[in-house]
Amino acid sequence: MQAELKLDTKSNKVMIIKGLCKSFGDNHVLKEFNLELLKGESVVVLGKSGSGKSVLIKCIIGLIKPDKGSIHIFGQNIPNLDHDQLDQIRAKVGFLFQSNALYDSMTVRENLEFPLRRHWLEVSQKQVDKMVISSLEDVGLAHTIDMMPVELSGGMRKRVALARTLILKPEIILYDEPTTGLDTITSKEIIELMMEIQQKYNTTSLIISHDMNCVRMASDRVVMLIDGKCYASGTFDEIKQSHDKKVKLFFE
Amino acid sequence: MSLKSDLKSFLTLNGELFRFSLRFFRHSLNPPYEFSEFLKQCYVIGYKSLPLIGLTAFIMGLVLTMQLRPSMADYGVEAQLPAIVAIAVIREVGPVITALIFAGKIGSSIGAELGSMKVTEQIDAMEVSGTNPFKYLVASRVLACTLMLPVLVMLGDAVSLYGAYLGVNIHTNTSFTLYWTQVFDNLVFGDVLPAFIKSFFFGFAVGIIGCYKGYNSSKGTEGVGRSANSAVVVSSVIIFVIDLLAVQVTDILGY
Numbered sequence: 001m002q003a004e005l006k007l008d009t010k011s012n013k014v015m016i017i018k019g020l021c022k023s024f025g026d027n028h029v030l031k032e033f034n035l036e037l038l039k040g041e042s043v044v045v046l047g048k049s050g051s052g053k054s055v056l057i058k059c060i061i062g063l064i065k066p067d068k069g070s071i072h073i074f075g076q077n078i079p080n081l082d083h084d085q086l087d088q089i090r091a092k093v094g095f096l097f098q099s100n101a102l103y104d105s106m107t108v109r110e111n112l113e114f115p116l117r118r119h120w121l122e123v124s125q126k127q128v129d130k131m132v133i134s135s136l137e138d139v140g141l142a143h144t145i146d147m148m149p150v151e152l153s154g155g156m157r158k159r160v161a162l163a164r165t166l167i168l169k170p171e172i173i174l175y176d177e178p179t180t181g182l183d184t185i186t187s188k189e190i191i192e193l194m195m196e197i198q199q200k201y202n203t204t205s206l207i208i209s210h211d212m213n214c215v216r217m218a219s220d221r222v223v224m225l226i227d228g229k230c231y232a233s234g235t236f237d238e239i240k241q242s243h244d245k246k247v248k249l250f251f252e
Numbered sequence: 253m254s255l256k257s258d259l260k261s262f263l264t265l266n267g268e269l270f271r272f273s274l275r276f277f278r279h280s281l282n283p284p285y286e287f288s289e290f291l292k293q294c295y296v297i298g299y300k301s302l303p304l305i306g307l308t309a310f311i312m313g314l315v316l317t318m319q320l321r322p323s324m325a326d327y328g329v330e331a332q333l334p335a336i337v338a339i340a341v342i343r344e345v346g347p348v349i350t351a352l353i354f355a356g357k358i359g360s361s362i363g364a365e366l367g368s369m370k371v372t373e374q375i376d377a378m379e380v381s382g383t384n385p386f387k388y389l390v391a392s393r394v395l396a397c398t399l400m401l402p403v404l405v406m407l408g409d410a411v412s413l414y415g416a417y418l419g420v421n422i423h424t425n426t427s428f429t430l431y432w433t434q435v436f437d438n439l440v441f442g443d444v445l446p447a448f449i450k451s452f453f454f455g456f457a458v459g460i461i462g463c464y465k466g467y468n469s470s471k472g473t474e475g476v477g478r479s480a481n482s483a484v485v486v487s488s489v490i491i492f493v494i495d496l497l498a499v500q501v502t503d504i505l506g507y
Contacts, residue, residue: 063376087382101377104368115381 047225094170298400313412317419335438363483366466397459
């Protein structure tokens with residue numbers, strides 16, 4: 001374990017997934033899935049709907065327990081962690097939900113304060129206010145601070161959700177279908193924002209998507225999730241030029 | 253075959269509800285406590301239910317008195333009307349009707365709120381934000397329901413007896429002092445205590461069923477509607493079952 005940790009630090013691997021399996025009854029969603037994520041890179045997991053992308057990302061954050069396999073983040077195996085240990089990891093790993101998952105009953109300010117108050121118990125109101133405003137400024141929505149989520153457009157909600165993810169200054173950000181339900185222009189803006197944030201805070205990104213624009217713009221590397229496995233991997237151009245039938249289907 | 257599957261799903265529901273209740277006790281007894289959320293829920297569940305409970309209780313007291321008067325007049329015991337109404341309201345009608353109104357208002361709102369939070373991934377977001385969603389959402393709401401319903405029942409009973417006072421005065425002229433003297437002279441500790449105790453169980457049932465239905469909601473918006481609906485139906489039935497058991501227990505204990 002120690003040797004592995006040293007090796008990870010040396011090779012800059014922030015996440016290593018090995019032999020991940022998850023089934024729901026007879027539906028075998030993930031079958032021996034493997035993935036390695038290097039510090040500062042942006043990896044897009046591409047797969048069609050129902051291929052297990054969301055299951056994969058929820059296994060990574062510890063919301064779903066895998067049947068088999070390991071997910072090492074910063075040297076710790078996620079499926080083996082207890083609740084408190086998971087919370088410590090989750091403070092370093094941000095998660096942007098597909099549905100944004102903003103709390104309907106809270107204002108934008110309260111939405112952003114919530115994870116901050118939960119993870120950092122010893123933080124003053126002054127610091128909280130400063131961090132909330134700074135996070136909202138990062139996504140260009142400081143003026144919405146006292147608005148309710150229902151008053152925001154789809155794109156604005158996505159930005160606020162991103163601000164909430166950013167507020168803990170995570171080292172890794174997991175994006176679950178970040179452009180789903182958005183028009184082309186807003187999608188492009190969100191992807192550009194994601195890339196800006198990655199550069200500004202030097203974060204590592206794992207993006208789950210089936211949106212080819214998102215894959216093209218946001219990926220350093222693309223991993224194809226087909227039949228529950230890492231079917232192919234490479235840069236966008238390498239994957240696009242593949243002659244494999246199943247891979248080609250995504251580019252037609 | 254249908255009866256067998258119905259029985260199976262009924263037993264499954266009971267088993268899951270029991271496990272959910274055990275989980276509630278485990279989470280609500282162990283620190284850290286979500287005290288501010290609990291207080292907020294007491295305000296939403298208790299204080300905000302007051303106008304509805306008050307109005308229904310007032311009408312209930314008034315109608316009950318008006319309905320009882322002719323029969324009591326036939327037997328020549330019209331003078332006992334305040335006493336009879338008071339015993340009926342305090343022992344049975346007040347707690348049960350208040351609990352049913354409470355189930356309709358609060359059970360459905362908890363079922364729908366948690367259901368929509370579940371299907372929009374807000375509960376997952378809470379977990380990712382370093383919060384135990386069961387403690388934050390379920391424990392605080394169930395505790396608030398358990399403690400607020402007895403308070404609402406007491407206030408509802410008082411308002412109901414004021415309604416009954418108006419009902420008594422429609423045909424006769426009874427003074428305020430005489431009415432309340434008749435009410436309190438005929439009420440004993442054994443009328444008040446069992447009703448007060450059973451209202452804690454009613455509150456717990458409404459809270460735990462509402463939370464269970466909402467927390468286990470699925471299948472999108474349709475599932476949210478179903479959660480809200482079944483939270484009301486199941487908790488209403490359970491209120492009558494608890495009432496039946498409470499009557500048996502108080503009967504055995506001689507109250």
